[in-house]
Amino acid sequence: MFRESIEFSITAAEELNDTLNAFLQIDRKGALQRAAELESSTTGELAGFAVAVKDNICVKGLQTSCGSKILGAYHPPYNATVIERLQNAGAIIIGKTNCDEFAMGSSNENSAFGPVRNPWDTSKVPGGSSGGSAAAVAAGIVPVALGSDTGGSVRQPASLCGVLGLKPTYGRNSRYGLVAFASSLDQVGIFARKTEDVARVLTVIAGRDPHDATTADVPVPDYHRGLNGALKGVRIGFPATLFGKGLDPEVAAAVNQVVEVYKELGAEIVEVDLPHASYAIAVYYIIATAEASSNLARFDGVRYGFRAEDAGELRQMYRKTREEGFGPEVKRRIMLGTYVLSAGYYDAYYPKAQPVRTLIKNDFISAFKSCDAIITPTAPTPAFAIGEKVDDPLAMYLNDIYTVTANLAGIPGLSVPCGLSSERLPIGFQLLGPYWSEPTLLRLASEYERVRPFTDRPKVNADRD
């Protein structure tokens, strides 16, 4: 019984890859073998579930490229903890998905292996950096995929592709085996088309891991059980100031419509203020690049991956390897991070960004005194054209304006599809909640889904025949 559904997912992944470029590796043999093994012992909570995994999360036996040339044909000798837990629950990994190089990007155009295309319109980006995972779920290839979210890299592509995307609370999931980009911000996130699937997968992968000291010893509930329940008495915060400049009118209208739906469902809407949210991108691009410049120092051609040839001595080998192995955006961010940490400039940037990060965190803590969750758009616009923003890094960074605050504060965020633009491109809204409030966010999403199911399907679709 698993064989058929796994066969369907693999075939769809293979057939649609020329169009979408969503997968960097498809493991037909391994996945089918695993399906056959499972037929005789079907006990796990996710038995037979086909899962696609972003190519910066280690799966033993498969490649991990991070969308970069510098890792060459790297095959990690171990599983990420989230993968170990998925497999123990019976899930079957069908392949590794394309992404922006080292998860740095908002459009998937920074992959060394070419951009992923949006299944709703293949001339548009799928969002990033986890664009391949978002596209694979949107196109119906797999019910669930994993990504990583450092500044919005799960939620923003989820929004642009019309699927759900969860970034859990910092410390909820283990990052052991996730290739580090910015360690104080990175979290493994989940894509799915149904809220119940997000809840199921979160229940399996969440929890303390001795291999990741940042995982918290906070009990893991059965997220699936808490999905149903009236919203009467639930207070949703509405930050009116975030619905102004730079927000596409169609996105604003769609999210305002969601607010009306929540009112009808019995929720109370309260005005909240996040006065420092407008500084979030500036803080993010200091902290994330500083951490990246340090984390990516390990790619030097010594222990794994690519090494440049013809280098006479060690330092020259490092420089040539990194110059040839990294793409432009990764170099730009390493440069920025090195700049803000370098002698003479350090005092002006990093120690300035850290207290502003505290202010952003405190904004949320005080807002959550008067509400249980906050609603915002996920992205300022629907999917944009491939090539449209490649020459303007700052414009690209501003795509993350609604999502980075959650990473800076460490709180959970969930993007939920809520309609299509006049160009038939998906629009998503984002729910943000206090630390460990995933049950509330999932219940809000599930109630919305019950009364306003998102049933439209993209043009490129595995089910279409």
Add this chain to the structure above:
Amino acid sequence: MPISETDIAKVAQLAHLELPDDELKVFVPQITEIVSYVEQLKELDTRDIEPALGGLTPEGERTDSSRPDEVIACLGQRTALAEAPAAAEGHFRVPKVLT
């Protein structure tokens, strides 16, 4: 603060990147623009604000980062060297260090 080509070249050296001139020329205006964008943080008075030192939640004390000090299995030498671009005699092999 204006950023010159010399500044960028110096940063590239610190970052172990051998940037060719054409890349250097593209990075100067781009990094200048991003750095001037982040300068907006200077508007804020942060003198009495504690720095956020990481992504730890306020319930930070619930994140116990210690674990029992026990000997557990780890990657053996052979596995650890298996992905190296060059290895010899149980070591990573690199070009000469002293020139």
